[in-house]
Amino acid sequence: MADLNPAFSNRIPSDDDRVRQICDHCGFIDYVNPKIVAGAVVEAEDGRILMCKRAIEPRSGFWTLPAGYMENGESVSDGAAREAREEACAEIEIIDMLGMYSIPRISQVQIFFRARLANPHIAAGPESQEVALYQWEEIPMNELAFPSVRWALEDWRARKGTTGQPPALRTQGVDLKPY
């Protein structure tokens, strides 16, 4: 533990065709690929939507949907269900896929599902200041944490009351129009 500061250089590994971060200390190659954020628009029985007021940075104090980085060893839908459990103490049932949002600028792919509360219990988890169930008109649209929260809410509203629809595909917020 001579040096606790990682020191990476940008070089092309011998069997590769693009620049990767390589540790100057130990030669470790950090293959960085886009990360998946898994989340859900969760409806209560009366149609209200589950939202969480963030207790952590970035965007502490702003409202979000339950969502977070997918972990190894789980499916995308299991990741969305885990985040609802962690952030809102909520058990959810996945209905279908709502949207996939590529955000190349920050190398994220955000995948949202439609889901319903399996039971009425919700409570703020450690990463939430509070949780709430909102009618559409009550959603604090001017206090949303991230653009993708708005995209998911809009895509949910466009599909309200329907089933069997394809998810919205957006890149940096812009819809990918099917041919």
Next chain:
Amino acid sequence: MADLNPAFSNRIPSDDDRVRQICDHCGFIDYVNPKIVAGAVVEAEDGRILMCKRAIEPRSGFWTLPAGYMENGESVSDGAAREAREEACAEIEIIDMLGMYSIPRISQVQIFFRARLANPHIAAGPESQEVALYQWEEIPMNELAFPSVRWALEDWRARKGTTGQPPALRTQGVDLKPY
């Protein structure tokens, strides 16, 4: 560069709740999340499907669909188009999303699109021994490289001639049935 062998220990970082690999040399925390494989079932104008015989391990000599690890700074659909270009020298147009396959065992999420060839030109890229356009009945089903190739082909066939359908959602090959 005293030591070119990375030496990672499995420990829980102070602000985390699960074990991560931490470099003993420099303290680098290797947050490993599932990787995205982006691919496409690409149709020629006459309905034949573009397939590639792999020239690299794993599964060299077996047949696959153009697909590979998504890179930072691109969208999922752009990743699928890049892989078709690299593996089959093919320019493609994305039609819609075909399937999303979570494979927790190997921490991958494979996302396939339906696409069409933008022009008739195809040729083997450096990772392919050969490329071919197959009618459904001609596909070498007993020489497929990976289970997900079969899933994508089956999900494509189930949607043939239709539009506006939701993608198949599978976890380790098993369909996620919508509620």
